[in-house]
Amino acid sequence: MIVVTLTKVPKSLKGDLTKWYQEIQTGVYVGNVSARVRDALWDRIMENIGRGEATMVYNAQNELGYQFRTTRQDRQVVDFDGIPLMMHLKEATGGVKHGFSDAAKFHRAKVMMRNAGGKSHPSTKKLTAVSLDIETTGLDAVKDAILSIGAVKRGPDGQMVQSYQLIKGAQEIPAGITALTGITSEQLNEKGVSLTDGLRTLQAFVGDMPVVGYNLRFDEGFLRAAFKQVGQPSLSNRFIDLMPLVKKSNKFLDNYRLETVLADYGIENTSPHHALSDAQATFSLASKLKEKQLF
Structure with missing residues (x-):
């Protein structure tokens, strides 16, 4: 059994996953595929995830009977004596880009104009x-x-x-x-x-x-x-x-x-x-x- 949860991902990715998994709730997909197909689908998720997040839970030969992967920036999968644990991070890794609304873009354009005199831009x-x-x-x-x-x-x-x-x-x-x-x-x-x-x-x-x-x-x-x-x-x-x-x-x-x-x-x-x-x-x-x- 494999469970995948998706948040804020492109609709095209969700549609792609429904070829292999059943969406039992918004953003929650359940299926039963081989390990090879599972890994290939995770690669596809990673390639097309955009700025969203994904977590996968699947059967594994360990004490819990399952393993997981995640792209969440506030979590990290760690191994504790053969037991997979999801560790909460005090500070998210990787950074999250904000400001994709029209208002945010307009504000960013104004800031760029003000900084045209030589001040550093956030992109540097x-x-x-x-x-x-x-x-x-x-x-x-x-x-x-x-x-x-x-x-x-x-x-x-x-x-x-x-x-x-x-x-x-x-x-x-x-x-x-x-x-x-x-x-x-x-x-x-x-x-x-x-x-x-x-x-x-x-x-x-x-x-x-x-x-x-x-x-x-x-x-x-x-x-x-x-x-x-x-x-x-x-x-x-x-x-x-x-x-x-x-x-x-x-x-x-x-x-x-x-x-x-x-x-x-x-x-x-x-x-x-x-x-x-x-x-x-x-x-x-x-x-x-x-x-x-x-x-």
């Missing part, structure tokens, strides 16, 4: 999020493995902080992947850490901050499978995929590959297909999108 606020990118042996989150994890954020002093890990694994790295990423089996054996240690380090680095990425559904799917593989609870942070935002604001690009988008925004990526370099470039992209108030 610095991005508070972790940019994430991973490299893998292939495209299948179930069969393939994570090779490296790169993450970037801004520290309390305003300086950029980074995390980069090579992940040891039992799989042979395909020659095409080595040519693309530069990662070899020898590098993993010499410098790599275990998947368990790598995920723990990532969790500590991310904390409760929102996570941004480009085509983030891909990374999120691999991370979810990896956390499941090592028996750890997955990240419950808010995930913000920049690809849909770029597609919405830049409708006439030739394509939406990361390198094309970065070039359009004037961002240099010194080492494409290197997890840390991609994460750094994606952080710059996220900062520019935030300046445009796209999230």
